Amino acid sequence: MASAKLTMRRIYRAPAFLAAISFIGLVSALIGDGIYDMLSWAALALPLIAIGRFLLRASR
Amino acid sequence: MQASSLRLWYQVHKWTSLICTIFLLILCLTGLPLIFHDELSPQARPAATGMPLAGLNEIMASAKKSRPGEVVLYVTEPLEENNTISVTMGASTAVPADSMHLVVLDAHTAQVVDHGSRSRGIIDFILELHTDLFAGSPGRLFLGVMALLFLAATISGVVLYAPFMRRLPFGSMRFAAARRVRWLDLHNLLGVTTVAWVLVVGVTGGINTLGTFVAGYWQSTELAAMIAPYRDQPLPQELSSVQAAVHLARREEPGMTLSTVAFPGTPFAGKHHYGVYLRGNTPLTSRLLKPLLIDAETGQLTAKRDMPWYVKCLFISEPLHFGDYGGMPLKLLWAGFDVVTIGVLISGLCLWRLRS
Numbered sequence: 001m002a003s004a005k006l007t008m009r010r011i012y013r014a015p016a017f018l019a020a021i022s023f024i025g026l027v028s029a030l031i032g033d034g035i036y037d038m039l040s041w042a043a044l045a046l047p048l049i050a051i052g053r054f055l056l057r058a059s060r
Numbered sequence: 061m062q063a064s065s066l067r068l069w070y071q072v073h074k075w076t077s078l079i080c081t082i083f084l085l086i087l088c089l090t091g092l093p094l095i096f097h098d099e100l101s102p103q104a105r106p107a108a109t110g111m112p113l114a115g116l117n118e119i120m121a122s123a124k125k126s127r128p129g130e131v132v133l134y135v136t137e138p139l140e141e142n143n144t145i146s147v148t149m150g151a152s153t154a155v156p157a158d159s160m161h162l163v164v165l166d167a168h169t170a171q172v173v174d175h176g177s178r179s180r181g182i183i184d185f186i187l188e189l190h191t192d193l194f195a196g197s198p199g200r201l202f203l204g205v206m207a208l209l210f211l212a213a214t215i216s217g218v219v220l221y222a223p224f225m226r227r228l229p230f231g232s233m234r235f236a237a238a239r240r241v242r243w244l245d246l247h248n249l250l251g252v253t254t255v256a257w258v259l260v261v262g263v264t265g266g267i268n269t270l271g272t273f274v275a276g277y278w279q280s281t282e283l284a285a286m287i288a289p290y291r292d293q294p295l296p297q298e299l300s301s302v303q304a305a306v307h308l309a310r311r312e313e314p315g316m317t318l319s320t321v322a323f324p325g326t327p328f329a330g331k332h333h334y335g336v337y338l339r340g341n342t343p344l345t346s347r348l349l350k351p352l353l354i355d356a357e358t359g360q361l362t363a364k365r366d367m368p369w370y371v372k373c374l375f376i377s378e379p380l381h382f383g384d385y386g387g388m389p390l391k392l393l394w395a396g397f398d399v400v401t402i403g404v405l406i407s408g409l410c411l412w413r414l415r416s
Contacts, residue, residue: 011222014230015252022256029386030344030379041389047253048396054249058233
């Protein structure tokens with residue numbers, strides 16, 4: 001566990017990316033229907049998929 | 061970060077979380093079925109008939125026949141196109157909201173599909189628990205304060221994420237480690253990946269707790285100014301056609317459709333007018349209502365104005381809190397985030413118990 005210290009930028013990179021994607025998803029379905037809804041579903045699914053993947057990996 | 065400021069953030073996170081967690085758990089558990097409120101509430105729905113829509117005058121006559129002796133307070137076209145129109149009725153225009161009856165009619169044939177005498181279902185109780193803990197306005201404000209604490213807990217949690225993750229790549233789950241470390245990794249992963257959704261739903265939930273106050277403020281300032289010229293006028297004797305009023309409002313605002321007509325005497329219309337509330341046609345603008353006041357005796361348009369920013373904030377907060385603006389897939393995602401948030405709360409509680 002004695003890996004090198006990570007920079008702040010490095011620590012928050014993935015969470016910030018997921019947050020930005022989530023915001024896009026939350027707003028997109030408000031703007032329109034059809035393609036905007038689909039963009040929203042895909043964007044908001046991403047954080048949940050990430051959680052699922054890490055939990056699955058850890059449980060193996 | 062300095063050790064002293066870290067300790068401070070830790071204290072903020074611990075105490076704000078400890079106070080609001082139990083209420084947040086209630087909100088998450090009751091919120092889960094409420095996401096599917098429309099699907100769960102039993103309501104007769106007529107099949108699409110392909111016939112032309114019935115006129116509003118016909119709709120009203122049919123509603124009045126189904127509840128003799130009562131007057132029409134509001135007529136509402138539902139946001140979801142399900143071929144129905146709702147008519148809110150009561151013994152008089154002064155009855156409180158819980159003595160009103162919602163009559164649902166087929167929008168094409170004007171036949172009554174629900175007389176409004178249905179007893180409250182379990183979903184209504186869950187909704188009440190979720191909005192005010194069965195404690196009315198004080199309960200609602202209390203939950204608003206809990207939303208503020210939750211906001212502080214979320215922000216301090218994001219700040220505390222860095223010192224814990226200094227040597228760990230994103231998504232690390234040390235399952236071989238001690239119990240407390242496992243809960244910590246789970247808490248960090250679940251919390252930080254859902255922070256955007258949690259912030260939006262938390263803040264809009266907090267705004268929604270102010271709904272009745274915002275409506276009251278708007279009525280006593282903006283609506284009061286719109287009806288002020290009529291203050292000393294005699295009450296209308298014979299009401300003009302509601303259908304004509306809606307027709308006039310829609311001609312005045314092309315591109316908008318009817319949301320609700322408030323009848324003269326109700327708090328959203330004043331004593332001399334029909335309050336015709338129109339809405340736009342996109343998911344966003346369909347939530348933004350615009351009031352037009354039609355003189356209920358002459359049928360003339362006498363005032364219209366856009367809603368002020370604080371009412372618009374309230375309008376936009378509703379879909380962003382309920383997740384009902386992007387079809388069933390969005391509702392399922394909402395449920396997923398809700399369950400993850402429960403995970404954040406429970407793992408946080410476990411962390412605190414293992415530490416103390």
